[in-house]
Amino acid sequence: MQENKSLFEPYAWQDVQWRQMTERFADGRLAHAYLMRGAAGIGKLDFAQAFGRYVLCQDKADGRSCGHCRSCQLNLAGTHPDFLLIEPESSGKGIRVDQIRALIEFSAKTAxxxxxxxxxLSPAESMNTNAANALLKCLEEPGDNTLLMLVSHQISAILPTIRSRCQLLAFDKPDEQDALNWLMPLCDDAEQAQNLLTLSGGCPLGARTYLEDGLEKQLARMQKDLGAVTRGEVAPVEVALAWQDFEPVIVLEWLAGWSAEMAGYVSTSDDACIRSQSMAKMLSYIAKKAGAKRLLVFHAWLLQQKSRLSGQVNLNRQLLMEAVLFRWLQLTMKQG
Ligand SMILES: [Zn+2]
Known part of the structure; x- marks a missing residue:
């Protein structure tokens, strides 16, 4: 059980939601469908799966799965016939209507x-229109004893008709200390853990992904290039070309994080708003030049670009990166 604990248990920062859900289950008050919302990278999908395994466990006690009954063993092997996980088939793709048809067929059968x-189903916002409409049918006439858990990082992108048929379960980002306690054992030292957590906007699983993908090197390159663009040493077009191997979502996420830090700094004059220590000098310089309004516009634009990325197949990375860098450069230019 110990080594597989994470498959069956919530993260330390999800105790409240776990207690709510296990109590509802014990009282027979579980809804047919839940929409689990919150920032990406805080473990909502793991929570949904762990709770699904809990519901299926045949020997649960004290709000925990047993980890060794027939059901738990099948779940450990990933072969439980009553458990279905639906995700996009590859990253950058959406959830398709035939995957929802498989879901409907699955939920119509007896356990x-x-x-x-x-x-x-995760992430729910990656369903295309046909898939979402097909799911709506299923939400209108749910099968008996079917528990549907939709995971969403961006609830505004989900059809209101779907939202209204689900019970909402909100997840907050963990306290910094909880996040660090979890992240620290994976890192070389406390400083690395803190840096990665800051970089991920306080989302520990996001920080782990950065660690696993070696994104610290990418960060160093981005910082260097952004500095050069700001100083006018290199043109945005050139840097955009060099950034083609970067994942656009990550570039947009990081820049959105930094622009939010800068906007906070400008409006409060509090140095603590800038958490990215390695970039503090550059960010405070740009923040003063740009002013809060321009930073907020830039921030909103970055998030808009990011939300457009999901499900987009023929993305022109070069053009997107050029636009990003051009706007970055504009932050420090005279307005007029
Ligand atoms: Zn069990």
């Missing part, structure tokens, strides 16, 4: 182990 059928 093989005689209890619930559990479906986890």
């Amino acid at each position: 093989q182990q005689g209890g619930y059928r559990v479906v986890v």
Whole structure:
């Protein structure tokens, strides 16, 4: 059980939601469908899956799965016939209508182990229109004892008709200390953990992804290039070309994070607003030049670009990066 604990248990910062859900289950008050919302990278999908395994466990006690019954073993092996996980088939793709048809077929059957059928779908905003409409049908006439858990990092992108048919379960970012406690054992030292957490905007699983993907090097390159663009040593077009191997979502996320830090700094004059220590000098310089309004416009634009990315197939990375860098450069230019 110990080594597989994470498959069956919530993260330390999800105790409240876990207690809510296990109590509802115990009282027979579980809804048919839940929409689990919150920032990306804080473990909502893991929570949904762990709770699904809990519901299916045949020997649960004290709000925890047993980890060794037949159901838990099947879940450990990823072969439980009453558990279905729906995700995009590859990154950058959406969830398709035939995946939702498979879900409908699945939830119409009687559970093989005689209890619930559990479906986890993530991220819900990646469903295309056909898929979302097909899911709506399923939400209108849910099968008996079917538990559907939709995970969403961006709830505004989900059809209101879907939202209104689900119970909302909100997840906040963890306290910094909880996040660091979890992240620290994966890192070389406390400084690295703190840097990665800051970089990920306080989302510990996001920080782990940065660590695993070696994104610290990318960060160093981005910082260097952004500095050069700001000083006018290199043209945005050239840097955009060099950034083609970067994941656009990450570039947009990081820049959005920095622009929010800068906007906070400008409006409060509090140095603590700038958390990215390695960039503090550059960010405070740009912040003063740009002013809060321009920074907020830039921030909103970055988030808008990011939300457009999901499900986009023929993305012109070069053009997007050029636009990003051009806007970055404009932050320090005279307005007029
Ligand atoms: Zn069990």
